[in-house]
Amino acid sequence: MSDKIISLFRKRLAREKGAVKKDWGGRVAVALAYPNYYRTGMSNLGFQVVYHLLNSKRNIVAERFFLPDDTEMSLYGEAGKGILSLESQSPLHSFDLAAFSLSFENDYPNILKILDMGKLPLLSNEREEHHPLVMAGGVTTFLNPEPMADFFDLFLLGEAEGVLDLFMERYIDARGAGEGRQETLSMLARDVPSVYVPSFYSVEYRGDGTIENREPLERDIPEKIEAARMPPGKPRIATSVIQTPETPFAQRVLIELGRGCGRSCRFCAAGYVYRPPRTYPKEELLATVGEVLNTNDRVGLLSAAITDTPGIENVMELILEKGGNFSVSSLRADSMTENMVGHLKAAGQKTLAIAPEAGSERLRKVINKHLTEDQIMQAAAMIARAGEFNLRLYFMVGLPTETREDVDEILELVKTMKHHIVKESGTRGRIGRIRLSINCFIPKPFTPFQWFPLEQVPILKEKQKWLKKALRKEGGIKVSFDLPKWAYVQSLLSMGDRRVGSILLSAYQSGGDWKQACRFSDVNPDFFVHRPKGLDENLPWDFIDQGLYKEHLIKEYKLALKAKESDTCHVGECDRCGVCTVGASAGK
Ligand code: SF4
DSSP, X not given: OOHHHHHHXXXXXXXXXXXXXXXXXTSEEEEEEESSOHHHXXXXXXXXXXXXXXXXXXXXXXXXXXXXXXXXXXXXXXXXXXXXXXXXXXXXXXXXXXXXXXXXXXXXXXXXXXXXXXXXXXXXXGOOTTSOEEEEESHHHHHOOGGGTTTOSEEEOBOGGGTXXXXXXXXXXXXXXXXXXXXXXXXXXXXXXXXXXXXXXXEEEOTTSSEEEEEESSTTOOSSEEOBOOOSSSOOOOBOSOBOTTSTTTTOEEEEOEESOTTOOTTOSHHHHTOSXXXXXXXXXXXXXXHHHTTXXXXXXXXXXXXXXXXXXXXXXXXXXXXXXXXXXXXXXXXXXXXXXXXXXXXXXXXXXXXXXXXXXXXXXXXXXXXXXXXXXXXXXXHHHHOSOEEEEEEEESOTTOOHHHHHHHHHHHHHHHHHHHHHHHTTTOOOOEEEEEEEOOOOTTSTTTTSOOXXXXXXXXXXXXXXHHHHHHOSEEEXXXXXXXXXXXXXXXXXXXXXXXXXXXXXXTTSOHHHHHHTOSSOTHHHHTOOOOTTSOOTTTTEEOSOOHXXXXXXXXXXXXXXXXXXXXXXXXXXXXXXXXXXXXXX
16 A cells, blocks of 8 residues: 555645544545645645635535645555545545646646546546546636536636535535436536536537537526626635645745736736725724734735735734734735835845836836836835845736837836846845846736737747846846746647647647647647637637626727726726626625
């Protein structure tokens, strides 16, 4: 027996705070899988929220599965056993449901690895009555589940808090009634608004490869699937339930200060599919943070726009007053304050990150960033005055309408910032390090940029090479780039339709050789990655109802082409994108 892997899992469990261990007797067993390593999965608040939601039900037991790292893989190899759950070290095929939490397209091959190691057929149509239902949720599924359509029996689209309870109730009913696999899927697809069963739909294509028609194969199966939203009323502030020393957030309790973002950046999927942006009343936030601090003095504050959170300075003060410490991800350059920077310094944060995204004012207008050069310089000066921070800056290359001058302006902006930082920190005698992360722009569904292609890989490489050389001459600036070949794969998995599943399967079966999988595929991957799409085209994800008007996205797309900004969200006063009704409060 795989003693070493079992003992590794037991030691891991012993180091965790907050894991749930339940007896299986009479309960529905859910294998909750994260398609990446333990340390990555446990840093994902969404994954932890679902674990908590499932285990808070008396009649459900949820146990975790992760992609094994190299050490774990060799222990599995020695034991010759399939993949095991962390809590009770049970095999994947012994569960009733195998539920994957998906946040990143580049994790998709890992799903196939976990299914393979769990001895489950990779393709949905090859699974039999005795196999668990294999399902997925998470943000990439409600952006576009189609590239994964062949591998999953069903998807649960939208925010888990809005649909998971109803889904589990109906699933338990079907199981109690002794329904078979197909009947259960059929009942769920009919009764639960956000359930999507890909095999219940047929798709026809035109001669040019675009989608002609898409329709349900059975009566009463909905044509459109509604993405679930957090239920109205008082939303519960999400916090992580398990702490482990093995994550980058070691022993920190993660607290979600808000969901979504009202700034309307045109490239950002989270800014569109988590609409309307939600924040919590200051008192509620302070109460939750206070409660967390009673048992743990280290917290990680999460939000798409931390500095836009009402009462954020009070939250930071409360943590420091109680002798705690906190960390944040990136800050908005135009809403950070000297106070916030001071609190972050007191909390021991070493690096502050801001995201200009583009070097030129023109391109920042194209992406609707609402950020001027003056605001960026003021933020840099503020950080430099505090005296002890390294600065991380996020940029993208390959953005729609980008010219060579726009790329040059990344360099110019960074040079000017460096000048400001040197000037401001000179009086304190310490210059923080500047690090740049420069990523390729990847078009995402449900954004105004969904019709744009990924820029050609050689051009992306050339831009990166030029920036690298120019920044090397500057000195004192570290720079990292993502790899354009992975941006290509991510774009394919993000913008593809269900025909892309065959490329993914072949890449997996050839040990990750995407070049070969793409070359020998019957489907041309460039069709999905490098082709500008028509505004009147049926897009693979158009069947998902996010509450967003497509006309609104088209309007934003056209404004981008003119380098014109549009307004940010004004919840309760605006209904222009379709998600809010004027007068309705956040949480609709
Ligand atoms: S309707 Fe207006 S406030 Fe509501 S999400 Fe859309 S843009 Fe934002």
